[in-house]
Amino acid sequence: MKRKSMLFLVLLLSVSMLLSACGSGNNGNSEASGNKEETPTITWLNMLHTPSPPTDTVLNKIEEATGVNIEFSWIPDASKEERLNTSLASDSLADIVTITILDNASVRNALKAGVFWEIESYLDEFPNLAAISDDFRTSASIEGKLYGIPMQKQVARNGVVIRKDWLDKLGLPVPKTTDELMEVAKAFTEQDPDGNGVDDTTGFMDRSDLVYGAFKTLSSYFGTPSVWAVDEDGKVTPEFETEGYIKTMDYMKQLYESGYINQDFAVTAKTDQQQNFAQGKAGIYVGALFGSKNLRNLAKGVQDDMELVLVNDITSTGNESDRAIWSTTNGVGGLLAFPKSEVKDEEELRRVLKFVNDLMSEEVYALMTYGIEGVHYTLDENKAATIMDTDLWKQEVQPFAGSRPSELGYEIRENDPLKAEADRLIEENTKYAVLNPMFSLESPTFTAQGSELQKIITDATYKYILGRIDLDEFQGAVNNWRKSGGDKIIEEYEAAYKQVNG
Incomplete structure (x- = not known):
């Protein structure tokens, strides 16, 4: 009996010590580990637009603000098509x-197959x-159905950047028409x-790009539709069969023949275009208005007297x-989509x-745009942010910029007059944006052959x-495009337009 009592006491003491150890371990480890287990984790297959x-x-700050542990799988932008196709084929996706x-x-x-x-x-x-x-919901839909959160960007970002110091030196006004722009x-x-x-x-100073270079912006000024036009009867016309497109070609042809544009523009890369402009080889740049800040920064130490004016109200008629x-993509930068293989039910x-x-x-x-206040940027009373250390910002903040679900409607802004003016004009562009009416619609032939046919x-x-x-x-060439698949597109x-719009 005594032996059994001793065994019972030893067992009781052991259990007490074990419980005590577990209790002190929980208290001593702080509540973080316990909370970590309770904090949900969200996986995210995301695009990386920076070197690393x-x-x-x-x-960590984003996780604190959202109450979620985030596990990123980064896909370099340069290989996004191959990697995304592979992930879809192998069903190796993520919550987002x-x-x-x-x-x-x-x-x-x-x-369309219901994967998301x-x-x-x-x-x-x-x-x-x-x-x-x-x-945004309509533009991001596929055959009338929305399979993810639209990534909202400015609808129309392009315009004309001109050397104002050159205008002033020659006594020229800021151009308001395409004829005045030609004179400049x-x-x-x-x-x-x-x-x-x-x-x-x-x-x-232009580059080899009919979309993001000068051509498409100039074509807007001549009344060219955005990729496609559709009339009240549902008849669809490609932009290159319109009068505005022909007028734009004639305008560019005049620039080229007169020597008013870099003669190698058809083979010039974007980086060379920007470097040449920054070095003072030309005075007119057509592209995204926010790119003016980069042009000015590239010119530091080379063209320190450079003064730029941004123009977004040019027309061919006055x-x-x-x-x-x-606005080719109607402001939709993509989708944040949720695969059913990972997100199992409505609760999730x-x-x-x-x-x-x-x-x-x-x-x-x-956080995703400027970083942590006091670490990456300072903020003035007008909600204007100034980056403190550009290299640190590039390393710790910039990679998140491509992950933002929206870039619209926020109070905080960059404390740079040129960037602020670009933002103002880009916002103003929204009122005059010409949307692509076919952006969300389906043409199997366009999906399969569109890029190849566009080369014609x-x-x-x-x-x-x-x-x-x-x-x-x-x-x-247009007739060749039609016979090679354009008529089918x-x-x-x-048919798709009629199905969605009745």
């Missing part, structure tokens, strides 16, 4: 998948998601705007009512949607501008 992923400095290539056949097929949740009916449950406009290009080429006594300047600016879907809703707060937007038009456009073919030969888009 961010450190955890800002990520950033999709920026909505015209990719594999992506569109996966969206259809989420429009859930948006109004969350205040920031509920505020997404009908235009002529003067910048012929009247020695930099005053060095050498014939070494031209008007436009009439305010004719103002227009293209709502949890992930709440996380995206929280990402759209002013606090998290500031791109090649013919350059040849016409460079004087290697005439208008009849250009029309011949138009037919499919007309």
Whole structure:
């Protein structure tokens, strides 16, 4: 009996010590470990637009603000199509998948096949998601269904950047029409705007890009639709069959033949275009207005007297009512999509949607754009942010910029007058934006052959501008486009438009 009592006492003492150890361990480890287990984790297959992923400095703050542990899997932007196709094929996805290539056949097929949740009916449950406009929802839909949160960007960002110091030196006003812009290009080429006594300047500095270079923005000024036009009867017309497109080609042809544009523009890379402009070789740059800040920074130490003016109200007629600016993607930068293989049920879907809703707060937007106040930036009384250490910001903050669900409507802004003016004009562009009516619609032929067929038009456009073919030969290329699949694309888009719009 005594032996049994002793064994019982030893066992009781052992259990007491074990419980005591467990208790003291929980108290001594702080509550963080316990909370960590309770904090939900969200995985995110995301695009990386910078050389390397961010450190955890800002990520930790984003996790604090959203109450979520975030596990990123980063895909370099340069290999996004291959990697995303592979992930779809192997079903190796994440709770959130950033999709920026909505015209990719594999992506569109996966969206339509029900791989991802259809989420429009859930948006109004969350205040920031509920505020997404009908235009964004429609533009981001596939055949009328929304399979992810639209990544909202400015609808129309382009305009004209001009050397104001050169305008002032030559006594020229800021141009308001395409004819006046031509006169500025002529003067910048012929009247020695930099005053060095050498014939070494031209008007436009352009690059080999008919979309993001000068051509498409100029075409807006001549009334060209944005990729496609559709009339009240649902008849679809490609932009290159419109009068505005021909007028733009003629305008560019005049610039080229007169020497008012860099003669190698058809083979010039974007980086070379920007470097040449920054070095004072030309005075007109057409592209994203926010790029003016980069042009000015590139010019430091080379063209320190450079003064830029940003212009977004040029027309070919001089009439305010004719103002227009293209918007190929209608401001949709992609989708944040939620695969059913990872997000198993509606409860889990709502949890992930709440996380995206929280990402759209002013606090998290500031973290993903500027970083941590006092570490990466300072803030003045007007909510203007000044970056403290550009290299640190690039390493710890910049990689998050491509992950923001929205870039619109926030109070905090950059404390740079030129960037502030660019932002103001880009916002103003929204009122004059010409949307692509086919952006959210489906044409299987366009998905399969669109890029290949576009090469026919791109090649013919350059040849016409460079004087290697005439208008009849250009029309011949258009007919070739139609016979090679273009007619089928138009037919499919007309059917899709009718199905969605009745």
